[in-house]
Amino acid sequence: MLFAVVVEASSQVGATRSRKAKTAALAAVLAEAGPDEVRPVTAWLAGDMLQGRTGIGWRTLSGLSVEPAVEPSLSVVDVDAALDRLAALAGSGAGVGARRTAELEALLGAATADEGRFLVRLLGGELRQGALEGLMLEAVASAADVPGDAVRRAFMLSGRLPETATVALTGDDPVAELGAIGLEVMRPLRPMLASPGDSLEAALAELGAPDGDPGVVVEHKLDGARIQVHRSGDEVRVWSRTLHEITSSVPEIVALVSELPVETVVLDGETLAVAEDGRPRPFQESMKGLGNGAMRPWFFDCLHRDGTDLVDEPLETRRRELAEVVGDRLIPGVVRPTPEQAADAVAEALAAGQEGSMVKALDSTYTAGRRGRSWQKVKPAHTLDLVVLACEWGSGRRRGWLSNIHLGARGADGEFVMIGKTFKGMTDETLRWQTETFPQYETHRDSYTVYLRPEIVVEIELDGVQTSTRYPGGVALRFARVVRYRDDKPAAEADTLETVKGLRPM
Template identity: 35%
Template sequence: MMHAFAALLDSLIYTRSRNAKLKLIADYLHATPDPDRGWAMAALTGDLDLPAVKPALIRALMESRVDPVLFRMSREYVGDTAETVALLWPTPDQPVEAEPLTITNAVERLRHLSRSDAPAALAAMLDRLDAEERFALLKMATGSLRIGVSARLAKTAFAQAFGLDVEAVEEVWHGIHPPYPTLFAWGQGTGEQPTPQDVPVFRPFMLAHPLEDLRVDLSDYAAEWKWDGIRVQIVHIAGETRLYSRTGDDVTGSFPEVASAFSTPGVVDGELLVKGQFQGGAAGSEDYGGGGAASFNALQQRLGRKQVSGKMLEEYPAFVRLYDILLDGTEDLRALPWTERRARLEAFMPQLDPERFDLSQVIEADSFTELEAIRAGARDAAIEGMMLKRRDSPYVTGRRAGLWYKWKRDPLTADCVMMYAQRGNGRRSSYYSDYTFGCWTEQGELLPVGKAYQGITDEELRELDRFVRNNTLNRFGPVREVDKTLVLEIAFDSIHTSTRHKSGVAMRFPRIARIRTDKPAAEADRIDTLRRLVT
């Protein structure tokens, strides 16, 4: 029933303990019948897709039922659209006579609707539910739960609920579709364990810890460049090829030229990049072992496109720089040490199209001090830093201490002026925590160059929230324009030209490094200074 799922979400929101969250989900899965629990798991793991229901539809539906101004003001105060709608949705004049709504009823109805039919169907469901159930339905329908439960935690809860190995669950998860009848049958002992032998399933990635202040012995660790693309896994099984992102999303359709070029049975791990020329500094990415990689800004032109035009394929051709090999044919290599997998990958490479695949080179250095000097000299558009991999490390899921480290290059910084602020989401919904900032033109005009909400402590968040409330000049819906007097030091990984922004530049991964109350706004950086950093 929707009521049970709503109670689960409510409990998860107010539970901080990881173990308590695991137990809540496990108890729900045991108490809930198929296929409701399968659709609930799809919602918790982000695998539920209801394309007819979009946030804009929900807003329009709500504004047709209540005063639009009241709704927008309430949404600004609450900080969450689903919660606002759940609380404000008007009670029907006549009670709705109907059976209690189940998750399966809702999903099966909504997933087969056209966008023109969806508003009436969704409104009819909301009329049947109480506030808690409306909240659950809307969260589920939009795929944005924000309840402090990651996909990995939900799968761990599933595994613990039925006494399964979570790695075995992860292994086949992306090859089985909601509501996962074969998974639940396996868990309850009424069905066989699903296997990835005949399906190109996703294998969870091995991840790295930040290096921070640690120094390692290069006799134990190998170093590679950390490229600034998107991590992908390429699987070819039973004549079918798929590309998966780090989160397990199938991105095959966005990069058809890569998929069609990989026809050798096996599974490899690498960085998907776009070919191009490095535009900044004295050296290009060819000086860092491989060459030909453009900045992430170029790759963004390809991301999220379900249909890729011939012009797009020509202007932004994709390729993959390979890091590791998980399966060679049907032979699983993940238990082998990195040195042996590296040798197998090098032997695997000649079978691949060199136009679409190359090998991430190992950085040669006699000492960690020499490696530091090499890293300090790298400012390539496509390089984020270095990876340090223990030579005897197997390929294991997630982050394991001491095996792999990521050593990002030092960020660039700029002093910018806060211009606008907006409330955050979740636990930050009561604070103005999202800040738009700008730099000066030569004519003295302040133009936006980025937006950030990361990097500040809770105390700094409260300080900035007070500044916004005490220095508001204008309000534009949920956005406040503030007096242009506060300087923020912004750290960012790189900066690129952008036709979408009036300033002509866009930052990559901006975050707030510190609040510069010591610096007058007139002394903040100029846009010309940022343009000289463009890669």
Template identity: 50%
Template sequence: MLFAEVARVSREVARTSARSRKTRLLADFFAAARPQDAPVAIAYLSGRLPQGRIGVGWAALRERADPAPEPSLTVLGVDAALTELAAVSGQGAQAGRRALVQDLFAAATAPEQEYLLGLLTGEVRQGALQAAAVEGLAAAAGAEPAAVRRSVMLAGALEPVAEALLARGPAALEDFRLAVGRPLLPMLATSAGSVREALAKLGPCAVEEKLDGIRVQVHRDGDGIWVFTRTLDDVTERLPEVVAAARSLPADRFVLDGEVLALGEAGRPRPFQETAGRVGSTVDVAAAARAVPVRPVFFDVLSAGERDLLDLPCAERHAVLAELVPEPHRVRRLTLPAPEAPGAAEKAEEFFTETLRRGHEGVVVKGLEGIYAAGRRGASWIKVKPVHTLDLVVLAAEWGHGRRTGKLSNLHLGARAEDGSFVMLGKTFKGLTDALLEWQTGQLLARATEDDGHVVTVRPELVVEVAYDGVQASSRYPAGLTLRFARVLRYRPDKPPGQADTVAAVRAAHEGGG
């Protein structure tokens, strides 16, 4: 398959907001695709490189070869070129990467160059592509969308399902079952602004603590124990405490869902960054475990013995969990069989307040009848977290790619220092609508002081309200802090830069666990 086809479909999918149109485009694409092309093409359509980060910076992309007149690159050819790029290391690596990039871009047409640029810089974003891709794949192969969706959940990714389905048809879906030792995509929660709003959407429910740790899926089959992250990475060797906890349970075959977190004094969670650093540490695991011990806390069971529990109601799964996992390793919860009863909402709100006091990030309200919708944001799980916001100043912005070509997208955000200057805390391109992109591009260009072709530096005059999930230490930014999951809420033309939030306020939030 020509790479130009992937670029074309990506552009057309990005240009339409209609789900039915996206699905039709992807169905036609899959119908024309070879099975072996599908995994790589899906990664590109999702804005990912199968190789992960390949060490190509903006310096290697700034000057590009003239585009080719006609398409000739294939999907697998581009994949091979990027694999070669990722392997470059040692002395002269920068020059070697630049030469390979130039060779690749010289073989690409202008639209393909633009698409490659977006892939290499992480600017290809297609929104809810997976749902439309599942439906398009089902249509192309003559399969039931629900069956394809379930296979993707159990396989942990769309790519292997697409390759098998295009090669062998609907019968291939029988290959994808819940298997102990093979991770599946975790169920995710939707959001609500308050506990009462969440209760109003569900019938009988349970309110559980939402822990600010690393999501883990723990599998055991006899002496075999595996620990996987939310992204399905195998971290078994890094977490001996989790392996020991799994080995201590009174069963030898199960799949558990939960969180792993580091706890400090009085059982309060340590900063998320410490937990993440511990889970990510691969050097001297024993020393890391002594310095930052972690413990697993489980909230669901997906398989027990020979039983697949995914389709059981939440209440029944929890009963199995309670038999299998002792209370110290189970998430705290409040069950509300009748949330509409007098006093029920007040109990739920008290539980929420107590959870925050204990240092956790919020609650998840779960419908007692809900099944485990692996890999999706199920309607029966609703998370509620307090909203943290800051008013920050825009210091610069980066030129966008793909559908954001010609627009200033990634914002550099700063807080006010004691001397009146502004200190950068991080970047975000999240929360920007097309209309807001158009507006901010004009406003920022009117305030531009420098443009190096990638970053436009501006006078610090525009204040933007940003929501964020927390503050963490960072050596990348001058204040030593950065925001977790920052996203734009709105611009504040009513506020002058002198009224933006201060670095001291952000540091206080960090020290207070915000």
């Protein structure tokens, strides 16, 4: 396959807001890809590279001046091999830099102008075209003509989109082969996420059993860092919410899990920094605490225990297994509470300094992402995880600082839609961090505003949402204020426009 086919598909995806049209364009190029082309093509169309970071920054890319090719000749295999060579040229030094520049010039010199622009954006981490994971999974299912649920489950268990696409598109019996992908200890799986709950009462009513059985557990919602921990014999490994391995940064968690009464286990949980009185420290301190031995873990799910996979078991079973494994490291909660007991549990969580509570259906299985509402987070005030689209320069006391942020939610087509602005809740430290950090994500600017790649997630507290024509999303946020920046959360997990609109008064 010519690389130009991939570039054209990317252009089509970026030119439309229709989710159906995006999926069709992606599916068409995936269906055309050969067995050795599916992995790189899938990664590129999702804005990633199989090689991960290559160490090539914008200073290197912007300093290149290469005459583009007139006609397309690069193949997918050619480009993937060139990226392999670039990734192998790690490190610094004049010799390495010269070889890297020569390799880049050779690649871009063989590329047409359109192909070169795509490559520069891909290498620079700026290839954001709405082809998020959910959209790519739909395209894979369409191209392979297999059920979407089979693709999503295989992706959850493998944690790898290109590999999932390869099985679906090249297998002799793709449905069976996708179904054969199971949980592997020491291979992280995609985490299950919670949806915002309207209130404790609403969550209890929605998730409770029809026969009057409460059917839920109400747990503390910790303001910490999500962790996934795997153990096999004497080996323990730990991954973050985004599946980046952090084992070396959390020796205290490794030591704790090494002593648990199991041979193999996969745990889902949260770790946070605590003060001398045992109360949790702010989220940013938990993130900074990774690596200083000051973290304290709690676990809320058990996905595997001693040779038995539990992802398809109801939460009630998983939680029972979890309690037997982790003992007092089980996250505090109350099972099948009365409304009064549930309210007491929420009050207890808040009194302990936690950010709220989780209400979970006891009959729910473990499903990656935020599919359905079987886990709901209940907080004293509404909070949303949104993406920073731009930031305006401040005035008065804030002159010289990047201050007023433009907020975006994920639209149905995967693009981010602006729904408001805020400069409230920002400390001097926040302003300093924004001013230092945001230019690293800059796409362009004018005299008032710096526009950013939609990658930075911020947690926003608000009093409500109202219909408005002021912003493209058709809604506006009431009294929005910054709570924290979510270093642990990718933009693909930001709240959707549909979720935001759901907070409007009926």
